[in-house]
Amino acid sequence: MRGLSRRLLLKKSSSSDSEKQMLTKLRAECSAEFSNKCEAMMKDLTESEQIMSEYKRTKPELQDQLEHHIHVLSQGSWPITAH
Numbered sequence: 001m002r003g004l005s006r007r008l009l010l011k012k013s014s015s016s017d018s019e020k021q022m023l024t025k026l027r028a029e030c031s032a033e034f035s036n037k038c039e040a041m042m043k044d045l046t047e048s049e050q051i052m053s054e055y056k057r058t059k060p061e062l063q064d065q066l067e068h069h070i071h072v073l074s075q076g077s078w079p080i081t082a083h
Contacts, residue, residue, distance in 0.1 A: 002079050004038060008045050009071065016042070040077035048072045 007013040019042065027035040048071045055070075056063065073080075 001034070001038065005041060005078055005080070008041055037077045040074050044073050044077065045071065 004019070008019070013019050023035055023038050023042065026038065051072060052070060
């Protein structure tokens with residue numbers, strides 16, 4: 001699950017369709033709890049992209065000044081620990 005989270009956050013995945021296909025296979029082979037967390041990560045990133053698109057649409061003057069990406073992550077779905 002850590003590998004998936006890194007690929008998703010760093011946008012290193014080959015395609016979201018291939019990740020969704022893998023999640024379908026995981027759901028059949030593993031527990032629903034495990035695949036639910038993975039699906040929640042995918043949903044978080046989809047919603048984050050929608051939020052960023054809406055933000056960029058409403059603030060076009062900031063496009064040339066600052067490049068930034070914001071991710072809204074559900075607590076408990078991502079295997080991230082504080083250091």
